[in-house]
Amino acid sequence: MLPFESFTYPFFDQNTLADHPAVVQAFLSTADPSIPGDITPGNKSLYIHIPFCDTLCTFCPFVKAANAGPERVANYLRALHTELRTIAATTRVGAWVLDAVYVGGGTPSVLTVEQIAELFAVVRDCFQLSADAEVSFEFEAKSVDEDKFRALVEFGVTRVSFGVQSFDPATRDMVNITASLEQVHAAIEWSTKYFTNTNLDMMVGFPGQGLDAALLDARLAGTSGIRSVSVYPVDYIMTLPGWQDRIRRGDLPRPADLDERSMMFHAARGELAEHMGVQNMYCFGDPTAPPTRYMFSTLYGGYRDEAVGVGSGAYSIMRGLAYYNEAGEAQYVQRASAGQLPVVAAHPYHAYEKGLVFFPKRLTFDLRDLEVLSLTEVYRPRIDQLIERGFAVTDGDLLRLTPDGELTYSELMAHFFSDSQHRLYGRLVNRMNQQVGQIDDVGWISGHGRQRLGAFNALPDAATPRRQLKLVDAP
Numbered sequence: 001m002l003p004f005e006s007f008t009y010p011f012f013d014q015n016t017l018a019d020h021p022a023v024v025q026a027f028l029s030t031a032d033p034s035i036p037g038d039i040t041p042g043n044k045s046l047y048i049h050i051p052f053c054d055t056l057c058t059f060c061p062f063v064k065a066a067n068a069g070p071e072r073v074a075n076y077l078r079a080l081h082t083e084l085r086t087i088a089a090t091t092r093v094g095a096w097v098l099d100a101v102y103v104g105g106g107t108p109s110v111l112t113v114e115q116i117a118e119l120f121a122v123v124r125d126c127f128q129l130s131a132d133a134e135v136s137f138e139f140e141a142k143s144v145d146e147d148k149f150r151a152l153v154e155f156g157v158t159r160v161s162f163g164v165q166s167f168d169p170a171t172r173d174m175v176n177i178t179a180s181l182e183q184v185h186a187a188i189e190w191s192t193k194y195f196t197n198t199n200l201d202m203m204v205g206f207p208g209q210g211l212d213a214a215l216l217d218a219r220l221a222g223t224s225g226i227r228s229v230s231v232y233p234v235d236y237i238m239t240l241p242g243w244q245d246r247i248r249r250g251d252l253p254r255p256a257d258l259d260e261r262s263m264m265f266h267a268a269r270g271e272l273a274e275h276m277g278v279q280n281m282y283c284f285g286d287p288t289a290p291p292t293r294y295m296f297s298t299l300y301g302g303y304r305d306e307a308v309g310v311g312s313g314a315y316s317i318m319r320g321l322a323y324y325n326e327a328g329e330a331q332y333v334q335r336a337s338a339g340q341l342p343v344v345a346a347h348p349y350h351a352y353e354k355g356l357v358f359f360p361k362r363l364t365f366d367l368r369d370l371e372v373l374s375l376t377e378v379y380r381p382r383i384d385q386l387i388e389r390g391f392a393v394t395d396g397d398l399l400r401l402t403p404d405g406e407l408t409y410s411e412l413m414a415h416f417f418s419d420s421q422h423r424l425y426g427r428l429v430n431r432m433n434q435q436v437g438q439i440d441d442v443g444w445i446s447g448h449g450r451q452r453l454g455a456f457n458a459l460p461d462a463a464t465p466r467r468q469l470k471l472v473d474a475p
């Protein structure tokens with residue numbers, strides 16, 4: 001497994017000197033160019049970031065804050081509404097018909113019903129939504145009651161999702177997940193009562209967590225009554241320095257090494273597949289009900305699929321440009337409230353290969369896109385390598401990941417990076433290592449972790465033997 005696999009694509013070149021807000025402004029002021037011969041419009045998604053939480057989980061890398069008083073929240077929401085209107089007034093995004101709206105965070109459910117109502121009113125005032133648009137809302141089990149779920153239905157929300165991460169009380173305590181298991185089960189009951197599209201997130205690879213515990217967690221999630229479960233490996237690069245320091249000092253148990261964590265992740269996937277259908281690399285549920293359109297058909301979608309993000313630290317990924325917003329709340333509020341684009345950095349880049357990079361997460365790729373996007377010459381040989389090594393097969397027009405391909409999915413994503421993006425990925429991981437600490441220092445990554453960084457665009461020789469994944473039966 002790659003040491004860092006929860007990325008968006010393309011990566012940013014931090015060495016670019018430019019007036020980034022002006023670059024974004026100019027880009028958004030131009031009409032959407034079409035691809036010659038292409039009749040597929042792609043998904044258009046809007047992401048809205050609410051950075052407030054009741055309490056902070058120690059592993060969480062997202063832009064968030066606890067203990068924000070009512071005035072601070074109100075100021076943030078005013079700035080957010082202004083940014084929504086600013087973005088919707090641009091030539092490029094203003095023309096979009098949204099296929100998905102995703103309200104995430106942080107914890108959007110810490111907002112009052114009145115604040116949520118006003119937010120959706122602004123969204124609907126500014127943007128046109130498609131008839132079948134997915135409107136997704138993240139909540140946290142402590143900040144919901146039945147009235148809030150009823151209100152979300154009224155506001156047109158179609159999907160709700162929340163993080164459980166683990167059902168083990170000791171693990172939850174260790175990472176400061178403060179909702180009780182009673183609150184978790186009440187949230188599952190209310191969400192499935194009011195919504196057909198419901199999800200809970202789990203994580204595998206916490207400090208001290210072993211295979212038995214990971215399998216038990218997966219079983220509890222898969223039989224909890226929720227309609228879909230997403231499971232992700234804990235990412236020790238995309239995390240907080242303080243958490244890593246506590247592990248180094250021995251205040252927390254040492255996590256399993258990268259290879260063992262990868263094995264636990266795939267074993268948990270196998271356990272979930274016993275109870276639910278497989279939707280993609282992370283998501284389990286009804287295989288005919290696609291997982292969140294914002295994430296898996298837009299962020300992890302192809303070149304045509306575009307997302308605009310509003311709020312502190314939000315990312316926007318479009319055809320020809322990616323950019324992200326100011327993460328500091330005060331600076332964000334100041335700039336957005338003044339009607340400015342609160343952009344920190346932009347990276348002009350046409351990520352034609354994005355659909356291939358994320359193919360291992362989605363499990364399929366439409367091969368007809370090779371011709372339309374003029375990718376055949378560069379990428380057909382790389383696809384053939386995958387097929388020769390048993391990591392993928394063709395099925396009509398689709399390229400499908402095989403079970404062996406699933407075990408090496410993150411290395412396969414890197415196989416499709418362009419050369420320039422390959423270099424930026426290496427720089428990004430090195431920079432995060434410096435910010436968070438050299439994770440190799442404490443030996444969390446088995447000896448070859450570092451070498452992998454230098455050779456991550458090479459295909460592995462063979463997948464981990466599948467028999468290794470069923471080491472023990474779940475208790």
Ligand code: SF4
Pocket residue numbers: 052053055056057060061062064105106107140163
């Ligand atoms: S995991 Fe969710 S609730 Fe916990 S700190 Fe992060 S955003 Fe807040």
